[in-house]
Amino acid sequence: MVTISILPGTLLLLTLLTGFWLYKTGRPLNIPINTIHKLSAVAAVILTGRIVVSHLQSGKTMILEAIPVTIVAIGIILIFVSGAILSSSKPPKQAMKTIHRISTALIVISFITFQLLF
Ligand code: HEM
Numbered sequence: 818m819v820t821i822s823i824l825p826g827t828l829l830l831l832t833l834l835t836g837f838w839l840y841k842t843g844r845p846l847n848i849p850i851n852t853i854h855k856l857s858a859v860a861a862v863i864l865t866g867r868i869v870v871s872h873l874q875s876g877k878t879m880i881l882e883a884i885p886v887t888i889v890a891i892g893i894i895l896i897f898v899s900g901a902i903l904s905s906s907k908p909p910k911q912a913m914k915t916i917h918r919i920s921t922a923l924i925v926i927s928f929i930t931f932q933l934l935f
Contacts, residue, residue, distance in 0.1 A: 836921065899916040
């Protein structure tokens with residue numbers, strides 16, 4: 818069943834758009850955009866997490882769902898660690914940019930998978 822979770826989806830989109838803005842404008846980082854980027858990321862993760870946890874508690878869980886849940890958990894750890902390092906390191910480390918991009922892809926794919934599964 819497709820469940821459209823508008824608020825977490827909008828926040829994820831806002832995080833992606835501000836991420837691309839940061840990428841385009843480069844250093845020094847635009848502080849208001851960077852702040853929106855971080856706050857919308859935290860809010861999107863919390864709201865999506867609540868949906869996933871309440872679904873897991875409902876008892877309707879399929880073993881298949883453990884795969885995107887695990888992938889997204891790893892992706893969230895990687896994105897927050899790389900994001901924090903990118904926010905403070907001057908110049909930004911290319912390896913951290915690559916980790917931030919790969920974990921972005923993991924999170925977006927998992928989010929779409931959640932929409933299809935939950
Ligand atoms: C769902 C969570 C997140 C998503 C989807 C996301 C996505 C993105 C994307 C697509 C970019 C542009 C990538 C690039 O530079 O090539 C970006 C850049 C950036 N993000 Fe995030 N991000 C997230 C969370 C965070 C968090 C939590 C932080 C900080 C703690 C953060 C800090 C940054 C910084 C500093 C940049 C600019 C990197 C640079 O170009 O130097 N991000 N993000």
